[in-house]
Amino acid sequence: MGFVWQTARKDLLRLMREPAGLLAWIGIPVFIALLMGVLFGRGEVRPRGIVLVADQDDSMVSRLVAGAFSQDRMAEMFTVEKVKEDEGRKRMNEGKASALVVIPKGFGDAVLAGTESRLVVVKNPAQQIMPQMVEQVVKLLAEAGFYLQELAGDELRAMNERQPTEAEVALMSVRLNRMATQVSKWMRPPRFAVETQVVEEKKQQGPPVGFASLMLPGMLVMGLLFTASGLSMDWWKEKQDGTLRRVLSTPNGPASVLGGKLLAYALLASVVSGVGLAAAHAMVGLAVPRVWATMGWAVTVSCCGYLAFVLLQSLASQRRVGEMLVNMVMLPLCMLGGCFFPLEMMPANLAAVGRWTPTGMALAVMRDTLAPQSGGMWWAVPAAAVTGAALFVLCARQARRRFAF
Amino acid sequence: MIEVRDLRKSYGDAEAVRGVTFEARPGEIFGLLGPNGAGKTTTIHCISGLLNPSGGTIRVMGSLAQSEPARAQLGVVPQEVALYEDLTARENLQYWGGAQRMNGSKLKARIDEVLELTGLQDRSKEPVKRFSGGMKRRLNFACGIVHEPKALLLDEPTVGVDPQSRVRLLELVRAQARNGACVLYTTHYMEEAEQLCNRLAVIDHGKLIAQGTLEQLRAQLNELDLLRLEGVFDEARVRAELERLKGIEIHQNDGEVVLLSMRNAPGRLTEVFAAMSAAGAEIRGTTLKQPSLETLFVKLTGKELRE
Ligand SMILES: Nc1ncnc2c1ncn2[C@@H]1O[C@H](COP(=O)(O)OP(=O)(O)O)[C@@H](O)[C@H]1O
Ligand SMILES: [Mg+2]
Numbered sequence: 024m025g026f027v028w029q030t031a032r033k034d035l036l037r038l039m040r041e042p043a044g045l046l047a048w049i050g051i052p053v054f055i056a057l058l059m060g061v062l063f064g065r066g067e068v069r070p071r072g073i074v075l076v077a078d079q080d081d082s083m084v085s086r087l088v089a090g091a092f093s094q095d096r097m098a099e100m101f102t103v104e105k106v107k108e109d110e111g112r113k114r115m116n117e118g119k120a121s122a123l124v125v126i127p128k129g130f131g132d133a134v135l136a137g138t139e140s141r142l143v144v145v146k147n148p149a150q151q152i153m154p155q156m157v158e159q160v161v162k163l164l165a166e167a168g169f170y171l172q173e174l175a176g177d178e179l180r181a182m183n184e185r186q187p188t189e190a191e192v193a194l195m196s197v198r199l200n201r202m203a204t205q206v207s208k209w210m211r212p213p214r215f216a217v218e219t220q221v222v223e224e225k226k227q228q229g230p231p232v233g234f235a236s237l238m239l240p241g242m243l244v245m246g247l248l249f250t251a252s253g254l255s256m257d258w259w260k261e262k263q264d265g266t267l268r269r270v271l272s273t274p275n276g277p278a279s280v281l282g283g284k285l286l287a288y289a290l291l292a293s294v295v296s297g298v299g300l301a302a303a304h305a306m307v308g309l310a311v312p313r314v315w316a317t318m319g320w321a322v323t324v325s326c327c328g329y330l331a332f333v334l335l336q337s338l339a340s341q342r343r344v345g346e347m348l349v350n351m352v353m354l355p356l357c358m359l360g361g362c363f364f365p366l367e368m369m370p371a372n373l374a375a376v377g378r379w380t381p382t383g384m385a386l387a388v389m390r391d392t393l394a395p396q397s398g399g400m401w402w403a404v405p406a407a408a409v410t411g412a413a414l415f416v417l418c419a420r421q422a423r424r425r426f427a428f
Numbered sequence: 429m430i431e432v433r434d435l436r437k438s439y440g441d442a443e444a445v446r447g448v449t450f451e452a453r454p455g456e457i458f459g460l461l462g463p464n465g466a467g468k469t470t471t472i473h474c475i476s477g478l479l480n481p482s483g484g485t486i487r488v489m490g491s492l493a494q495s496e497p498a499r500a501q502l503g504v505v506p507q508e509v510a511l512y513e514d515l516t517a518r519e520n521l522q523y524w525g526g527a528q529r530m531n532g533s534k535l536k537a538r539i540d541e542v543l544e545l546t547g548l549q550d551r552s553k554e555p556v557k558r559f560s561g562g563m564k565r566r567l568n569f570a571c572g573i574v575h576e577p578k579a580l581l582l583d584e585p586t587v588g589v590d591p592q593s594r595v596r597l598l599e600l601v602r603a604q605a606r607n608g609a610c611v612l613y614t615t616h617y618m619e620e621a622e623q624l625c626n627r628l629a630v631i632d633h634g635k636l637i638a639q640g641t642l643e644q645l646r647a648q649l650n651e652l653d654l655l656r657l658e659g660v661f662d663e664a665r666v667r668a669e670l671e672r673l674k675g676i677e678i679h680q681n682d683g684e685v686v687l688l689s690m691r692n693a694p695g696r697l698t699e700v701f702a703a704m705s706a707a708g709a710e711i712r713g714t715t716l717k718q719p720s721l722e723t724l725f726v727k728l729t730g731k732e733l734r735e
Contacts, residue, residue: 025526025531026526026527026529029522029523029526029527030523033512033515033519033523036514036515036519037512037514037515040514040515040555041514264508264510264511264512264513265506265508265509265510266510266511266512268473268478268506268510269504269506269510269524269571270527271477271478272476272477272478272499272502272504273499273524273527273528274496274499274500274527274528274529275527
């Protein structure tokens with residue numbers, strides 16, 4: 024065991040002296056994620072959220088508030104449904120919508136009159152992003168409403184008197200939304216308050232939607248696989264430098280050498296996934312037990328990846344062939360398995376294939392461990408362990424036969 | 429003690445080692461001398477357990493090669509510099525010592541000792557990639573002896589080394605033998621083998637062609653001197669003229685080089701030159717060599733041993 028640890032330590036030391044490679048392996052996935060973010064908007068993929076609006080006021084102003092969620096980019100993200108308050112609360116309790124906005128009776132008049140008024144936003148705690156956005160929008164509207172009232176209160180009041188048509192309200196809603204976005208920076212504090220309520224957390228319906236579950240697993244798996252492929256190249260370096268042959272003429276067998284190099288990879292994978300998940304914890308509040316569970320899975324499954332790459336390298340006749348072979352396997356698997364962009368965004372037939380690739384399955388399990396309540400994919404851990412053990416035996420045999428000479 | 433009996437090793441169809449038998453004893457430096465491709469490295473790999481021999485047996489300090497006790501007794505200094513270039517000299521020694529089951533303060537003390545021996549103590553904290561070729565060779569050697577092995581395999585440890593480093597390395601090898609280690613030293617440098625080895629074997633094309641102490645090998649030579657002539661020659665005429673002279677053997681005669689062996693060559697130079705000029709030869713260079721391993725090698729294989 025001492026030798027296994029020394030080998031791991033030696034490899035990590037070497038890696039730290041030459042960190043450029045490591046930075047690239049981790050940097051590439053981060054870069055791809057950023058690129059996807061630019062292409063598909065702000066990092067999260069657009070899952071559609073459902074906003075329930077209980078409009079007890081049914082005034083022009085309240086229709087403006089409800090309409091704000093159907094404008095421009097908002098419309099891409101939200102589906103607005105008008106509901107009665109108790110029906111809305113019931114659906115929120117079942118976890119079936121992102122947020123419920125309750126507009127109390129007399130709200131419109133109060134806004135127009137510039138007197139105190141109150142809006143209620145009920146948020147779904149299981150979701151990370153959507154409820155926050157709803158809350159932001161409503162707060163923005165509150166500010167805009169106040170500002171409009173100051174600027175154009177008379178006009179609005181006059182319009183209100185005339186019983187405006189739906190078209191007029193819609194048009195107004197567009198203007199309001201745009202204006203609100205533009206002027207929000209200079210707003211004074213709102214005259215009316217937005218009260219935020221959070222529904223008590225219920226049994227999870229599925230993984231949370233948003234950054235943590237959509238982009239993070241893919242980035243993590245990609246970073247770990249790139250690192251694994253990079254470290255698998257080290258076998259060629261050790262072969263060419265003669266250090267592998269030298270160590271195999273000491274009393275240590277190929278299994279301890281492989282064990283040491285695998286341990287080095289596992290430690291590196293722990294650090295990489297640890298940093299990624301700690302960021303997720305800080306940014307989107309991923310719960311600490313989830314962090315540990317996900318990290319455990321990420322390290323286990325990526326160790327299998329490392330061993331598979333070493334095996335591929337050992338099948339190659341030379342360094343460049345090995346590198347090509349590993350890339351030829353790794354990149355399509357990343358793509359198909361949903362590392363570059365989630366399976367949900369892929370054409371259905373590709374996604375069906377991708378789900379059954381090793382990366383696709385690893386990602387599915389990772390989503391499961393990221394979810395607030397695990398959906399029982401615990402079997403994946405022993406499955407990965409058995410696969411890893413089989414790969415280990417094959418690699419150790421190959422290490423002597425193919426790499427020593 | 430390293431005992432090699434009828435060792436054979438083939439790579440596919442090519443036989444690299446074809447029945448090699450020798451024995452290196454504790455406290456001695458046993459030389460394995462031969463040109464490139466003779467099968468020296470293959471023999472070393474078989475002893476260190478890296479290669480499976482195709483035939484024969486090898487024992488290291490009484491244990492079969494490839495067994496753990498055999499490998500634990502062995503120190504190997506490979507032909508190529510096999511070091512981690514990003515690590516420092518000390519870190520390399522730590523790793524290779526650890527690989528030989530050394531640890532703690534004993535390892536640390538021994539590392540200081542071998543750094544001192546190899547003259548690397550001042551540079552021990554520098555990454556190896558900044559070292560000169562000679563320094564790398566010395567560290568390569570140090571990593572092979574850090575665990576004080578009872579049997580030491582040295583595969584051409586002085587190739588490409590500056591004269592200073594070479595002298596230092598050879599002295600280190602002698603010190604190992606003095607301390608009781610059994611040293612197997614391969615080389616293609618005649619002078620090195622002559623200076624260093626107590627006993628040696630000459631290997632060519634995978635076969636041992638002579639074996640014994642330096643004195644025994646020289647006796648085989650019958651005090652023959654080697655005369656090498658360079659110039660422009662007519663092969664047939666040169667052969668015809670030289671064959672008239674008694675006691676002269678022609679080893680090479682290819683129009684540019686004529687290689688002859690004879691007793692008392694200095695006394696017969698006039699005779700040889702006369703024959704050569706009768707053959708219309710134009711001589712541009714003459715080298716006379718007294719009995720040595722090189723003349724033995726020429727006698728046994730019919731060719732010179734060059735790098
Ligand atoms: N891995 C190998 N595969 C095939 N042939 C080899 C291999 N290694 C060495 N040989 C051949 O075996 C012979 C002996 O080589 P080697 O033991 O390296 O000689 P030396 O060390 O004396 O220079 C050479 O002809 C060489 O080409
Ligand atoms: Mg060699």
